[in-house]
Amino acid sequence: MACHLAIAGVTGAVGQEFLSILEERNFPFTTLKMLASSRSKGKKITFKGKEYTVEELTKDSFAGIDIALFSAGGGRSKEFAPAAAKAGAVVVDNSSAFRMDPGVPLVVPEINAEAIKAHKGIIANPNCSTIIGIVPVWPLHQVNPVKRMVVSTYQAASGAGAAAMAELEAQSREILDGRKPTCNAFPYQIAFNCFSHNSALGPDGYNEEETKMVKETRKIFNCPDIAITATCVRIPVMRAHCESINLEFADPMTPEKVRELLAAAPGVTVMDDREHNRFPMPIDASGMDDVLVGRIRQDESLPDNRGINIWVAGDQLRKGAALNAVQIAERLLEL
Numbered sequence: 225m226a227c228h229l230a231i232a233g234v235t236g237a238v239g240q241e242f243l244s245i246l247e248e249r250n251f252p253f254t255t256l257k258m259l260a261s262s263r264s265k266g267k268k269i270t271f272k273g274k275e276y277t278v279e280e281l282t283k284d285s286f287a288g289i290d291i292a293l294f295s296a297g298g299g300r301s302k303e304f305a306p307a308a309a310k311a312g313a314v315v316v317d318n319s320s321a322f323r324m325d326p327g328v329p330l331v332v333p334e335i336n337a338e339a340i341k342a343h344k345g346i347i348a349n350p351n352c353s354t355i356i357g358i359v360p361v362w363p364l365h366q367v368n369p370v371k372r373m374v375v376s377t378y379q380a381a382s383g384a385g386a387a388a389m390a391e392l393e394a395q396s397r398e399i400l401d402g403r404k405p406t407c408n409a410f411p412y413q414i415a416f417n418c419f420s421h422n423s424a425l426g427p428d429g430y431n432e433e434e435t436k437m438v439k440e441t442r443k444i445f446n447c448p449d450i451a452i453t454a455t456c457v458r459i460p461v462m463r464a465h466c467e468s469i470n471l472e473f474a475d476p477m478t479p480e481k482v483r484e485l486l487a488a489a490p491g492v493t494v495m496d497d498r499e500h501n502r503f504p505m506p507i508d509a510s511g512m513d514d515v516l517v518g519r520i521r522q523d524e525s526l527p528d529n530r531g532i533n534i535w536v537a538g539d540q541l542r543k544g545a546a547l548n549a550v551q552i553a554e555r556l557l558e559l
């Protein structure tokens with residue numbers, strides 16, 4: 225059933241990815257409203273052969289809207305998403321504003337699509353590093369419960385937005401030309417460098433990205449007792465996140481069983497070519513829907529064959545953000 229659709233934050237990296245994915249998947253809409261900050265008001269965007277004029281995002285933007293995709297930052301989600309829901313729209317929010325709100329479903333369709341129907345007007349899209357990490361872990365956890373998960377992330381510039389992607393490119397040129405790198409989108413040089421994820425640090429010494437991984441995974445899995453710890457790092461890669469994941473299972477698990485389960489798992493592609501030492505790279509995952517999984521091997525340091533290591537790569541703008549949100553919207557149309 226077609227719907228009246230709005231996109232809040234349409235000029236940002238994720239907003240632009242929304243448009244690409246809506247077109248690719250032929251998402252059914254009768255009208256489309258493009259919303260952004262006052263700075264972008266009046267900007268023209270051509271989409272599916274039609275020219276749209278960007279309107280300023282206000283609390284009155286959502287009359288008659290059925291579904292509103294938000295990726296305009298947490299502050300704007302807090303300010304405008306409740307007004308959109310009150311106007312009758314169902315908001316799919318890519319920010320962290322409502323993810324841990326008990327009344328807001330936090331959804332990865334391959335994992336907990338059933339949670340969508342409990343929404344009260346707002347559905348939260350999980351953080352990109354959470355989505356990319358847990359899509360391949362869930363099918364394993366369903367068969368053999370994961371007791372502990374240790375994650376190290378290698379996160380692309382796109383996670384910090386379009387300006388950050390542009391900065392990676394510009395800095396690379398500056399450095400190769402022998403010029404001092406310009407740091408605006410990131411606090412440090414990103415080209416030819418890496419640094420601890422630049423989200424705020426909590427009193428426990430963990431940054432927000434790491435804390436999101438822990439709390440969001442527990443909520444999505446509905447598994448408050450699962451032990452998780454994370455280290456999140458920004459690397460000079462354009463748009464795909466990679467993650468090294470160590471898993472401790474309740475019962476013995478073998479690499480062969482993991483490959484078998486993942487080969488049948490939705491949203492996952494196994495790329496585990498030991499013969500040619502060929503495993504997922506960001507350039508493999510960029511532009512793809514699936515999360516790629518390789519380096520599937522036993523963790524011999526754990527007893528009874530209960531430990532497994534994997535390496536994953538996923539497109540941060542697609543499955544990590546816009547695709548997951550559009551998949552939620554597709555499920556909404558089926559309700």
Ligand code: 2RA
Pocket residue numbers: 351352353379380382383384433
């Ligand atoms: C990052 N996860 O990669 C954040 C973006 N939402 O910085």
